Amino acid sequence: MNRQSSPVLRVGIAMLVLTLxxxxxxxxxxxxxxxxxxxxxxxxxxxxxxxFRGDYVRLNYAINTLDTxxxxxxxxxxxxxxxxxxxxxxxxxxxxxxxxTACPDTTSIFLxxxxxxxxxxxxxxxxxxxxxxxxxxxxxxxxxxxxxxxGRSIERPAADEKVSIEVAVDRFGNAGIRAVxxxxxxxxxxxxx
Amino acid sequence: xxxxxxxxxILAVSFGMRGRGFSRxxxxxxxxxxxxxxxxxxxxxxxxxxxxxxxxRHSLASxxxxxxxxxxxxxxxxxxxxxxxxxxKIVKLLLLFGGMWAAFATAAWSLGRASRGWLSESxxxxxxxxxxxxxxxxxxxxxxxAHYPDGVxxxxxxxxxxxxxxxxxxxxxxxxxxxxxxxxxxxxxFSRLHWPFLIVLAGFSVLAVRQNWLRFAHLLMVALLLWSMxxxxxxxxxxxxxxxxxxxxxxxxxxxxxxxxxxxxxxLSEYFAGWAATIRQYAVVAGLAALWVLTFPDxxxxxxxxxxxxxxxxxxxxxWIGPTVLMxxxxxxxxxxxxxxxxxxxxxxxxxxxxxxxxxxxxxxxLVNLFVxxxxxxxxxxxxxxxxxxxxLWLVYAGAHLDSRNLVNLGxxxxxxxILARYFDFFWKLLDRSFFFMAGGILLIIVAGILDRKRRQxxxxxxxxxL
Numbered sequence: 001m002n003r004q005s006s007p008v009l010r011v012g013i014a015m016l017v018l019t020l021x022x023x024x025x026x027x028x029x030x031x032x033x034x035x036x037x038x039x040x041x042x043x044x045x046x047x048x049x050x051x052f053r054g055d056y057v058r059l060n061y062a063i064n065t066l067d068t069x070x071x072x073x074x075x076x077x078x079x080x081x082x083x084x085x086x087x088x089x090x091x092x093x094x095x096x097x098x099x100x101t102a103c104p105d106t107t108s109i110f111l112x113x114x115x116x117x118x119x120x121x122x123x124x125x126x127x128x129x130x131x132x133x134x135x136x137x138x139x140x141x142x143x144x145x146x147x148x149x150x151g152r153s154i155e156r157p158a159a160d161e162k163v164s165i166e167v168a169v170d171r172f173g174n175a176g177i178r179a180v181x182x183x184x185x186x187x188x189x190x191x192x193x
Numbered sequence: 194x195x196x197x198x199x200x201x202x203i204l205a206v207s208f209g210m211r212g213r214g215f216s217r218x219x220x221x222x223x224x225x226x227x228x229x230x231x232x233x234x235x236x237x238x239x240x241x242x243x244x245x246x247x248x249x250r251h252s253l254a255s256x257x258x259x260x261x262x263x264x265x266x267x268x269x270x271x272x273x274x275x276x277x278x279x280x281x282k283i284v285k286l287l288l289l290f291g292g293m294w295a296a297f298a299t300a301a302w303s304l305g306r307a308s309r310g311w312l313s314e315s316x317x318x319x320x321x322x323x324x325x326x327x328x329x330x331x332x333x334x335x336x337x338x339a340h341y342p343d344g345v346x347x348x349x350x351x352x353x354x355x356x357x358x359x360x361x362x363x364x365x366x367x368x369x370x371x372x373x374x375x376x377x378x379x380x381x382x383f384s385r386l387h388w389p390f391l392i393v394l395a396g397f398s399v400l401a402v403r404q405n406w407l408r409f410a411h412l413l414m415v416a417l418l419l420w421s422m423x424x425x426x427x428x429x430x431x432x433x434x435x436x437x438x439x440x441x442x443x444x445x446x447x448x449x450x451x452x453x454x455x456x457x458x459x460x461l462s463e464y465f466a467g468w469a470a471t472i473r474q475y476a477v478v479a480g481l482a483a484l485w486v487l488t489f490p491d492x493x494x495x496x497x498x499x500x501x502x503x504x505x506x507x508x509x510x511x512x513w514i515g516p517t518v519l520m521x522x523x524x525x526x527x528x529x530x531x532x533x534x535x536x537x538x539x540x541x542x543x544x545x546x547x548x549x550x551x552x553x554x555x556x557x558x559x560l561v562n563l564f565v566x567x568x569x570x571x572x573x574x575x576x577x578x579x580x581x582x583x584x585x586l587w588l589v590y591a592g593a594h595l596d597s598r599n600l601v602n603l604g605x606x607x608x609x610x611x612i613l614a615r616y617f618d619f620f621w622k623l624l625d626r627s628f629f630f631m632a633g634g635i636l637l638i639i640v641a642g643i644l645d646r647k648r649r650q651x652x653x654x655x656x657x658x659x660l
Contacts, residue, residue, distance in 0.1 A: 011359065014358045015294060018293065018351050019293070022324075025328070025332070029336075080383060140337075142338060143338050145333045
């Protein structure tokens with residue numbers, strides 16, 4: 001940037017770039033929600049509170065914890081690795097069909113996640129860790145912010161209520177929460193505005 | 194709460210770094226200008242008094258303005274947090290973007306008015322803070338849950354952009370602190386070896402050099418050294434072989450040594466000379482600390498820090514020899530180049546020659562140690578101690594010639610640390626505990642007395658030399 005250019009122009013450029021970054025965040029998420037395939041996932045929520053951002057529900061999906069005995073491709077993964085979970089439709093919930101460390105380029109619906117934790121058992125005889133037994137994977141859909149004071153109703157639904165989440169999965173494996181369902185009926189639906 | 198901590202950190206550094214640099218530099222430079230006939234001797238005290246008063250006035254106005262900006266930012270965020278649920282999404286977005294745009298618009302308005310310099314700076318900082326708040330709140334509104342350090346990185350880059358476009362020191366400090374936080378999150382929360390931090394740090398460094406913000410050299414060096422320490426700790430955690438601590442420390446020592454010689458090179462450059470002293474000082478602290486670690490016989494034999502089965506340190510394998518030799522070659526090349534430059538400029542002095550000699554011994558020790566297993570660690574410890582004490586004495590000598598009180602003080606400080614370490618090594622097991630502490634206390638008092646007398650003597654000589 002030319003040092004002689006007007007300060008107003010320079011502030012304008014800074015403001016424009018920062019605004020575009022923020023719009024980009026919204027647009028990227030909205031694109032996933034608008035173009036993604038709707039998938040319903042089974043959850044077990046708990047209810048922590050973010051000091052800064054208010055109430056949110058931490059969603060614990062069945063597909064967050066994957067067993068290496070069922071998915072051998074996960075035996076060599078470490079924290080931070082990307083894994084792809086191919087989903088198959090079911091009634092009422094979608095379930096993992098296969099898991100790999102390379103995302104498929106097929107038309108199948110897959111979720112891209114990152115390994116958060118690898119559970120290994122310490123073998124005191126060999127003094128070495130054994131191969132991973134369970135892998136915890138995050139998909140970026142584990143937190144859902146709700147109006148203050150309403151987190152508990154999702155965390156502890158009534159005996160006849162069942163909470164599930166409808167997510168949209170785009171063709172790159174990114175996911176976004178589209179709706180919170182109670183007994184299959186949307187309680188919270190995401191809109192652009 | 195982390196957001197509040199960041200804001201307080203930004204505030205503290207903004208205050209700490211503000212306004213004092215120019216006045217201090219002028220106090221140092223003005224006598225030379227008088228001597229060169231550039232300034233009339235009778236004008237000098239008046240200039241100093243004026244700059245000091247202006248700096249104080251400007252500094253106070255800026256401090257209050259920045260404090261106001263931060264409080265306003267915190268207030269806005271808290272207000273949103275308290276009334277969030279009642280607002281429709283569109284209102285939230287308008288408030289978030291409107292707040293950021295208003296801060297920048299006020300900055301643009303005040304930038305054109307010389308008397309409103311304090312306001313523009315605080316509004317730019319507020320704009321940067323609002324940008325960070327917007328990242329987090331938009332992530333909340335749209336349930337965006339990415340790899341969370343990325344949000345801090347984007348915030349830091351936004352601050353860098355603002356600082357770059359508008360030469361804003363407050364945005365610079367905010368951005369650099371955020372970059373450090375980002376790297377800390379990646380290193381601590383995700384146990385990552387975080388090389389990308391160096392790219393961001395380079396961006397901040399280029400800006401600081403471009404704007405000639407010499408006062409931020411300290412912050413940049415602290416950032417670099419903190420990153421190098423976290424990288425060192427990461428490697429120690431990852432590497433399991435018994436020689437890891439020794440060979441890794443050698444590589445890091447060579448890195449700091451390269452940084453120190455780089456600082457000497459900068460001294461010879463007209464454009465970068467102002468940065469040289471700070472780089473040298475931080476490199477000396479880190480470098481001598483690393484060399485100090487290598488003076489412990491127990492570390493060189495690996496009686497401590499073993500792999501878990503009590504193995505003695507083996508001679509280095511190719512995995513260690515390769516990077517060490519590369520770093521040795523880099524340091525040697527920098528030293529040879531420095532020698533040529535000082536010779537061609539006619540600036541070569543005796544302390545340079547002594548320095549090259551000690552450097553040669555250091556490099557030889559490091560090279561030989563690669564091939565000497567832990568069973569001969571005590572022998573290598575003697576060699577490392579010799580070069581360590583020689584280096585501290587040389588530093589005092591070089592500091593006196595470079596007119597650097599800090600280097601002189603560091604030389605004395607590390608000399609004392611070396612003496613203390615050897616006292617613990619040799620007498621911990623030999624003496625009864627009570628005698629150990631009593632004798633140690635007496636030794637410390639004597640060493641402190643001698644060193645302080647020598648240091649004062651040297652300082653007085655340096656002051657006389659200045660006059």
